[in-house]
Amino acid sequence: MNAADEQLLEDLLAGKHRALARTISKIENRSPGYRDLVSELYAHTGDADVIGITGSPGAGKSTLVDKLAEAYRERGETVGVVAIDPSSPFTGGAVLGDRIRMASTVGDMDVFVRSMSARGTLGGLSTATADAVKAMDAFGKDKIVIETVGAGQNEIDIVRTADSVAVLVPPGSGDSVQTLKAGILEIADVFVVNKADRPGADRTVQELREMIELGEGAGFGGGAGHHGADAMGTDADADATDVDGASGGWTPPIVETVATEGDGVETFIDALADHRTYLEKSGTLAERTRQRYAEEIRTLLREDVHAVLEDELERAGGVDALAEAVRRGETDPYEIADGALDPVEACLDELEYESLELPSE
Amino acid sequence: MTSEQEQRSIRCLVAKVGLDGHDRGAHVIARAFRDAGFEVIYSGLHKAPDEIVQATVQEDVDVLGISILSGAHNTLVPKIVDGLEEYDALEDTMVLVGGVIPDEDKEQLKDEGVAAVFGPGTSIEETIEFVRENAPER
Numbered sequence: 278m279n280a281a282d283e284q285l286l287e288d289l290l291a292g293k294h295r296a297l298a299r300t301i302s303k304i305e306n307r308s309p310g311y312r313d314l315v316s317e318l319y320a321h322t323g324d325a326d327v328i329g330i331t332g333s334p335g336a337g338k339s340t341l342v343d344k345l346a347e348a349y350r351e352r353g354e355t356v357g358v359v360a361i362d363p364s365s366p367f368t369g370g371a372v373l374g375d376r377i378r379m380a381s382t383v384g385d386m387d388v389f390v391r392s393m394s395a396r397g398t399l400g401g402l403s404t405a406t407a408d409a410v411k412a413m414d415a416f417g418k419d420k421i422v423i424e425t426v427g428a429g430q431n432e433i434d435i436v437r438t439a440d441s442v443a444v445l446v447p448p449g450s451g452d453s454v455q456t457l458k459a460g461i462l463e464i465a466d467v468f469v470v471n472k473a474d475r476p477g478a479d480r481t482v483q484e485l486r487e488m489i490e491l492g493e494g495a496g497f498g499g500g501a502g503h504h505g506a507d508a509m510g511t512d513a514d515a516d517a518t519d520v521d522g523a524s525g526g527w528t529p530p531i532v533e534t535v536a537t538e539g540d541g542v543e544t545f546i547d548a549l550a551d552h553r554t555y556l557e558k559s560g561t562l563a564e565r566t567r568q569r570y571a572e573e574i575r576t577l578l579r580e581d582v583h584a585v586l587e588d589e590l591e592r593a594g595g596v597d598a599l600a601e602a603v604r605r606g607e608t609d610p611y612e613i614a615d616g617a618l619d620p621v622e623a624c625l626d627e628l629e630y631e632s633l634e635l636p637s638e
Numbered sequence: 639m640t641s642e643q644e645q646r647s648i649r650c651l652v653a654k655v656g657l658d659g660h661d662r663g664a665h666v667i668a669r670a671f672r673d674a675g676f677e678v679i680y681s682g683l684h685k686a687p688d689e690i691v692q693a694t695v696q697e698d699v700d701v702l703g704i705s706i707l708s709g710a711h712n713t714l715v716p717k718i719v720d721g722l723e724e725y726d727a728l729e730d731t732m733v734l735v736g737g738v739i740p741d742e743d744k745e746q747l748k749d750e751g752v753a754a755v756f757g758p759g760t761s762i763e764e765t766i767e768f769v770r771e772n773a774p775e776r
Binding site: 372396 | 645646647649668669671672673674675676677678679680681682686688689692693695696697698725726727776
């Protein structure tokens with residue numbers, strides 16, 4: 278790490294807001310040296326509760342996050358908020374409008390709100406989100422709230438980053454067939470029926486309740502609410518432990534809120550606290566944390582290998598020339614991919630290096 | 639690892655400050671900046687200078703564009719600039735002012751740390767070009 282980054286790290290740990298802001302920018306921009314910086318941050322993390330809020334566009338996520346932050350502040354806890362909005366697929370530009378809704382805590386620098394563009398990522402978060410959360414954790418925030426992009430049915434990256442996930446379901450989100458579908462409703466640790474003063478709220482609560490009960494009674498691996506290993510999508514074997522294991526003990530509660538009025542926010546906070554207690558007592562927290570780090574290691578490696586191969590492609594004259602060769606029928610994509618990978622595999626075989634060791638105790 | 643590819647994107651805060659309910663211009667600018675590939679945070683209406691300072695510091699924007707049509711720029715802009723200085727954010731944030739600013743006030747605003755003042759009739763392209771060329775190097 279160079280001297281400037283060391284100073285930045287020192288300032289961040291000392292609680293300078295500007296240093297935190299700049300660190301997150303470096304992470305977002307992947308500025309030179311950001312990896313060393315994040316690597317240093319790890320030693321100072323692990324104390325914050327990370328809460329994810331997701332739901333459809335206009336469900337009231339930002340407003341609820343605002344009230345949540347206010348309530349935590351009243352309890353004397355410091356709060357970090359990462360709010361993600363989509364970026365344009367055409368220009369890469371974005372209008373980040375979550376901050377407008379977060380007016381309750383204005384003037385209080387102990388609520389650190391950071392708006393992020395998804396920068397082309399489709400899972401509801403940006404690639405920099407997890408590392409930005411690390412930065413806020415190291416900074417000393419007690420609670421970190423992540424607000425995802427307005428989500429449809431399949432934006433479930435949030436389970437890989439948050440300890441507890443709340444899914445907002447506004448009244449009138451479709452009939453009971455919608456609740457049968459896989460995806461976002463499976464990842465909720467807490468359901469929030471926001472805008473509960475609207476007509477149809479009772480029915481939505483009822484349908485969610487039926488869905489949860491269906492999942493519990495079935496007994497064939499139907500984790501209706503909790504996000505176990507299957508949601509992480511990495512290890513199929515873990516499926517079995519998910520059913521009888523500790524994570525089977527949590528039934529997601531349904532909380533009704535009217536975020537604009539602040540109604541139900543206390544109940545929501547209690548539900549999140551209950552879930553936190555459950556995570557700690559059942560050992561699920563350790564399990565989740567482990568899965569999260571496994572995912573992070575894989576993502577990093579994937580990106581690094583990808584970058585190496587991109588360089589390789591450039592050396593071979595760029596992907597366009599190769600694509601043109603395929604178009605002319607001279608070769609095919611599989612052959613090219615094999616050709617690019619062969620030397621890498623050969624290297625790995627020859628090296629037999631053992632740098633991938635567990636750190637000794 | 640050598641292959642770190644920088645993915646920088648210009649971040650802007652479009653701010654409405656004080657008792658001024660006209661946000662049409664701010665919306666147009668926000669949209670145009672988005673289409674130019676910038677990341678735009680819009681503050682919303684009727685913000686206090688402190689709120690703008692807080693947002694600028696936390697969001698670490700490259701450009702703060704303040705839209706003022708109320709005539710109170712000589713009071714509000716210095717408050718924001720002072721606030722930015724307090725958090726060491728002034729030196730690498732470019733402050734722009736847009737709106738109806740009389741010519742005789744422009745120089746004073748620039749002395750206080752505003753990089754440029756865009757009055758009525760400024761083309762969108764001109765503003766975008768200015769931001770592209772002058773966004774602070776970090």
